[in-house]
Amino acid sequence: MPNDDTPRAVKPAVTLDALDALDIRIGTITSVGDVDGSDKLVKLAVDFGDHTRQILVGLKQERENPSEVEGRQAAFIINLEPRTMFGERSEGMLLDIGYQDRITPVLAVPEAPVPNGVRLG
Helix, strand or coil: CCCCCCCCCCCCCCCHHHHHCCCEEEEEEEEEEECCCCCCCEEEEEECCCCEEEEEECCCCCCCCHHHHCCCEEEEECCCCCEEECCEEECCEECEECHHHCCCCEECCCCCCCCCCCECC
Protein backbone atom coordinates (compact mmCIF):
# COMPACT_ATOMS: atom_id res chain seq x y z
CA MET A 1 0.00 0.00 0.00
CA PRO A 2 1.29 3.50 -0.78
CA ASN A 3 2.11 5.68 2.21
CA ASP A 4 -0.36 8.41 3.16
CA ASP A 5 1.52 11.03 1.11
CA THR A 6 1.30 9.09 -2.16
CA PRO A 7 -1.65 10.15 -4.34
CA ARG A 8 -3.87 7.30 -5.50
CA ALA A 9 -4.39 6.91 -9.22
CA VAL A 10 -7.67 8.36 -10.46
CA LYS A 11 -9.99 5.74 -11.93
CA PRO A 12 -11.07 6.08 -15.59
CA ALA A 13 -13.74 8.70 -16.31
CA VAL A 14 -17.39 7.62 -16.38
CA THR A 15 -20.35 9.32 -17.96
CA LEU A 16 -23.03 11.04 -15.91
CA ASP A 17 -25.40 8.35 -17.17
CA ALA A 18 -23.22 5.68 -15.53
CA LEU A 19 -23.28 7.56 -12.24
CA ASP A 20 -27.01 8.22 -12.56
CA ALA A 21 -27.61 4.47 -12.95
CA LEU A 22 -26.67 3.95 -9.28
CA ASP A 23 -29.51 4.36 -6.79
CA ILE A 24 -27.71 5.63 -3.67
CA ARG A 25 -29.89 6.36 -0.66
CA ILE A 26 -29.65 7.10 3.02
CA GLY A 27 -31.05 4.48 5.38
CA THR A 28 -31.09 3.90 9.12
CA ILE A 29 -29.52 0.69 10.37
CA THR A 30 -32.18 -0.77 12.67
CA SER A 31 -30.44 -4.02 13.63
CA VAL A 32 -27.16 -5.92 13.24
CA GLY A 33 -27.15 -9.73 13.30
CA ASP A 34 -24.67 -12.56 12.81
CA VAL A 35 -24.36 -14.47 9.57
CA ASP A 36 -23.94 -18.13 10.50
CA GLY A 37 -20.66 -19.59 9.24
CA SER A 38 -19.02 -16.26 8.40
CA ASP A 39 -16.14 -14.77 10.37
CA LYS A 40 -16.50 -11.48 8.48
CA LEU A 41 -20.14 -10.77 7.57
CA VAL A 42 -23.03 -9.36 9.56
CA LYS A 43 -26.56 -8.71 8.31
CA LEU A 44 -28.01 -5.26 8.65
CA ALA A 45 -31.72 -4.47 8.62
CA VAL A 46 -31.92 -1.02 7.00
CA ASP A 47 -34.96 1.27 6.99
CA PHE A 48 -35.30 3.24 3.75
CA GLY A 49 -38.57 4.93 4.72
CA ASP A 50 -40.93 3.10 2.37
CA HIS A 51 -39.23 -0.30 2.75
CA THR A 52 -36.64 -2.26 4.73
CA ARG A 53 -33.80 -4.28 3.24
CA GLN A 54 -31.29 -6.82 4.50
CA ILE A 55 -27.74 -5.90 3.52
CA LEU A 56 -24.71 -8.05 4.31
CA VAL A 57 -21.49 -6.24 5.19
CA GLY A 58 -18.03 -7.25 6.40
CA LEU A 59 -18.01 -5.48 9.76
CA LYS A 60 -16.85 -8.31 12.04
CA GLN A 61 -13.17 -7.81 11.28
CA GLU A 62 -13.41 -4.02 11.04
CA ARG A 63 -15.10 -3.26 14.36
CA GLU A 64 -14.78 -4.72 17.84
CA ASN A 65 -18.55 -4.33 18.27
CA PRO A 66 -20.45 -4.27 14.93
CA SER A 67 -23.69 -3.48 16.79
CA GLU A 68 -22.37 0.03 17.46
CA VAL A 69 -23.74 1.05 14.04
CA GLU A 70 -27.36 0.34 15.09
CA GLY A 71 -29.44 3.50 14.91
CA ARG A 72 -26.97 5.23 12.58
CA GLN A 73 -27.80 6.59 9.16
CA ALA A 74 -25.49 5.69 6.27
CA ALA A 75 -25.32 5.68 2.47
CA PHE A 76 -26.20 2.50 0.57
CA ILE A 77 -26.43 1.44 -3.09
CA ILE A 78 -29.85 -0.20 -3.32
CA ASN A 79 -30.12 -1.22 -6.97
CA LEU A 80 -27.34 -3.82 -7.16
CA GLU A 81 -28.36 -7.33 -8.16
CA PRO A 82 -29.23 -9.24 -4.96
CA ARG A 83 -26.53 -11.68 -3.87
CA THR A 84 -26.70 -14.74 -1.60
CA MET A 85 -23.80 -15.41 0.76
CA PHE A 86 -23.75 -18.05 3.51
CA GLY A 87 -27.42 -18.71 2.77
CA GLU A 88 -28.42 -15.07 3.42
CA ARG A 89 -29.66 -12.63 0.76
CA SER A 90 -28.03 -9.21 0.48
CA GLU A 91 -30.13 -6.50 -1.18
CA GLY A 92 -27.62 -3.68 -1.52
CA MET A 93 -24.22 -2.38 -0.52
CA LEU A 94 -23.06 -0.18 2.33
CA LEU A 95 -20.84 2.68 1.19
CA ASP A 96 -17.96 3.25 3.55
CA ILE A 97 -14.85 5.39 3.55
CA GLY A 98 -11.36 3.91 3.72
CA TYR A 99 -11.76 0.23 2.76
CA GLN A 100 -10.17 0.69 -0.70
CA ASP A 101 -7.16 2.40 0.92
CA ARG A 102 -6.79 -0.33 3.56
CA ILE A 103 -7.57 1.84 6.56
CA THR A 104 -10.23 1.00 9.11
CA PRO A 105 -13.44 1.94 7.29
CA VAL A 106 -15.95 4.44 8.63
CA LEU A 107 -19.56 4.93 7.54
CA ALA A 108 -20.42 7.45 4.82
CA VAL A 109 -23.01 9.46 6.74
CA PRO A 110 -24.99 12.67 6.22
CA GLU A 111 -23.78 15.64 8.25
CA ALA A 112 -27.26 16.00 9.78
CA PRO A 113 -30.23 13.61 10.02
CA VAL A 114 -32.25 13.33 6.79
CA PRO A 115 -35.40 11.35 5.94
CA ASN A 116 -34.76 7.66 5.30
CA GLY A 117 -34.75 6.91 1.58
CA VAL A 118 -33.40 10.29 0.52
CA ARG A 119 -31.25 9.95 -2.62
CA LEU A 120 -27.66 11.07 -3.11
CA GLY A 121 -26.61 12.94 -6.20
